[in-house]
Amino acid sequence: xxxxxxxxxxxxxxxxxxxxxxxxxxxxxxxxxxxxxxxxxxxxxxxxxxxxxxxxxxxxxxxxxxxxxxxxxxxxxxxxxxxxxxxxxxxxxxxxxxxxxxxxxxxxxxxxxxxxxxxxxxxxxxxxxxxxxxxxxxxxxxxxxxxxxxxxxxxxxxxxxxxxxxxxxxxxxxxxxxxxxxxxxxxxxxxxxxxxxxxxxxxxxxxxxxxxxxxxxxxxxxxxxxxxxxxxxxxxxxxxxxxxxxxxxxxxxxxxxxxxxxxxxxxxxxxxxxxxxxxxxxxxxxxxxxxxxxxxxxxxxxxxxxxxxxxxxxxxxxxxxxxxxxxxxxxxxxxxxxxxxxxxxxxxxxxxxxxxxxxxxxxxx
Numbered sequence: 499x500x501x502x503x504x505x506x507x508x509x510x511x512x513x514x515x516x517x518x519x520x521x522x523x524x525x526x527x528x529x530x531x532x533x534x535x536x537x538x539x540x541x542x543x544x545x546x547x548x549x550x551x552x553x554x555x556x557x558x559x560x561x562x563x564x565x566x567x568x569x570x571x572x573x574x575x576x577x578x579x580x581x582x583x584x585x586x587x588x589x590x591x592x593x594x595x596x597x598x599x600x601x602x603x604x605x606x607x608x609x610x611x612x613x614x615x616x617x618x619x620x621x622x623x624x625x626x627x628x629x630x631x632x633x634x635x636x637x638x639x640x641x642x643x644x645x646x647x648x649x650x651x652x653x654x655x656x657x658x659x660x661x662x663x664x665x666x667x668x669x670x671x672x673x674x675x676x677x678x679x680x681x682x683x684x685x686x687x688x689x690x691x692x693x694x695x696x697x698x699x700x701x702x703x704x705x706x707x708x709x710x711x712x713x714x715x716x717x718x719x720x721x722x723x724x725x726x727x728x729x730x731x732x733x734x735x736x737x738x739x740x741x742x743x744x745x746x747x748x749x750x751x752x753x754x755x756x757x758x759x760x761x762x763x764x765x766x767x768x769x770x771x772x773x774x775x776x777x778x779x780x781x782x783x784x785x786x787x788x789x790x791x792x793x794x795x796x797x798x799x800x801x802x803x804x805x806x807x808x809x810x811x812x813x814x815x816x817x818x819x820x821x822x823x824x825x826x827x828x829x830x831x832x833x834x835x836x837x838x839x840x841x842x843x844x845x846x847x848x849x850x851x852x853x854x855x856x857x858x859x860x861x862x863x
Contacts, residue, residue, distance in 0.1 A: 534569040536805045539594035541574045541585050543601035545722060550777040551748045551770070552793055556600045556623050559797030566798075567805040582607035590615055596804040598623065598797060602682050612642040619809055620645045621800050623793065624682045626813065639813070646800060646809060650791040650816040652770075653689030653859035654850050655823040656744075658843055659768050659789050660693020662825070663742040664705040665839050666766065666786065673708040673740030675717040675731050677747025681860045686746040686770055686789060687716060692857055696846070708738045719750050728753025729760075736761050742786060744768040751781075758784060766831065773826040788826035792816055815861060819851045 540560045542553040557573065564571040572592055574585040582604055589597050590611065597618060599608045602625040609627055612620045626647050627640035640647050663672045674690055676683040687710040694707045710716035719731045728745075732754040735743055743758070743765060745751040751769065758765045767774070767781060769788030774781040796814055803809045816822015825843070828835055849855035 534567050534805065536567060536569045536596075537572065537592070537594050538564055538569065538596045538598065538801050538804065539572040539574075539589045539592070540598040541582070541589065541600065541604065542576050543603045544576050544578050544581075545601070545748045546575050547573070549748050550774070551772055552624060552791065553600050553748075554777070555772055555791070555793035556598060556797045559794040559799075560598055560801055562794075563798045563801035563805065566802060569805065579603060583610070586611040590618065594618065596621060596801060596809070598801070600624070602680050608645065609641055612645050616642075616644050618644060619804055619811075621648060621797070621804075622646070623648050623797065624650070624791075640811070643811065646811045647813040648793075648796050648800060648816075649813060649861060650793075650823050651685070651857075651859055651861045652789055652791055652816075652823050653685050653692065653861075654818045654857050655789045655791075655825050656686045656689025657693035657696070657850065657855075657857045658825045658847060659744065659787060660690035660695075660707075661697045661846055662693075662787060662828075662835070662839060662843060663690070663744070663766075663768065664694045664697035664701075664703070665836055665842070666831075666834070667705060667740075667742050668764075669739045669741045670704065671706045671708060671739045672742040672744075673735035673738060674744035674746065675709045675719065675735055675750075676745075677719055677722040677750050679714045679716070679718055683746050684710075684714065684716070685859050685861070686744065688712060688859055689789075689857060690744055690768075696855070708740055709735050719747065719753070722747045722750060724749040724752035726753075729756045732757035733760070736763065736765060740765070742766045742768065744770070744789075746770050755780065755784075769826070775826065775829045782830060785829065786831050787828050790824045790826055792822050792824065796822060817851075818847055 538560055545553050547553050547557045598621045600623045605625040608622050622645055627645045674687050691707055691710055694705055719727045728750040743754055745754045766786035767784045768786050771791050773788045774785045850857055
């Protein structure tokens with residue numbers, strides 16, 4: 499049981515954040531200790547805990563782990579980047595034993611807080627906490643010893659999605675666009691491109707990918723909001739005759755929903771992070787598949803280990819082999835895909851796992 503004592507210079511911003519921290523806790527699971535004083539805390543990025551994506555999945559992992567441990571938990575939902583530092587100071591003041599920060603946007607604030615509070619464990623989702631705040635380098639070790647990075651080699655799962663999209667497209671054009679060119683965004687686009695290229699090589703086809711050339715050359719909305727720019731960016735992709743579209747960047751996929759509806763065309767959507775068919779019923783008629791990051795389980799397991807004083811601070815990297823990433827079912831498209839696609843994807847997946855089909859990303863270069 500952790501019984502650390504801490505002191506912190508609380509700024510005015512931190513006092514505001516501390517006052518607004520939500521203390522939560524479900525009833526402990528049967529057999530769990532009734533009053534475990536271990537306290538996990540979670541801070542979202544500006545997308546919030548209802549983003550139907552990585553914030554929500556990580557939050558659910560913390561919530562379920564706290565219930566399993568028989569402890570309460572605290573949460574703070576950021577409105578913008580100005581909330582990060584104050585919320586983290588609020589967590590320190592509240593006595594949090596483990597602080598989960600969700601998203602690469604929180605890397606700088608997390609590292610600063612971790613350096614100032616070496617007796618607190620930090621779990622940083624989707625950033626290596628290594629080599630600066632752009633996340634573009636990864637040497638297997640966080641800058642601060644008390645940060646555990648949880649990362650996902652989503653290029654592997656996106657490769658499968660790209661292969662599937664190339665097999666499905668009727669126009670022989672598929673497209674993608676992102677929020678901003680961060681590595682945790684472009685890793686999807688890189689994998690998707692590699693999957694399309696591999697399909698073309700194996701099948702002797704010429705399916706075209708629009709919206710991404712690699713090396714940060716592609717189409718981006720400039721942010722992660724479901725706004726007019728997100729819709730117009732999706733329209734830009736559809737105007738190039740794409741009939742499969744992959745938006746990468748949390749809520750920006752909602753712009754694609756609008757663009758697809760306005761186009762009146764038969765366009766398939768590829769989701770990211772979570773299975774959109776399950777998390778957003780509005781997508782069910784058009785979601786082809788989703789590129790999954792098993793964030794809920796990996797966050798759950800990390801908090802459970804931390805609550806039992808067993809957290810290994812080495813970075814976790816989700817892959818196809820350890821089920822940290824994957825491809826969602828085709829749901830309503832099962833009757834529309836080719837008879838051989840599923841078996842082909844199984845073969846490709848096995849090749850990625852055994853290394854005979856290489857997939858490159860910033861995590862394995």
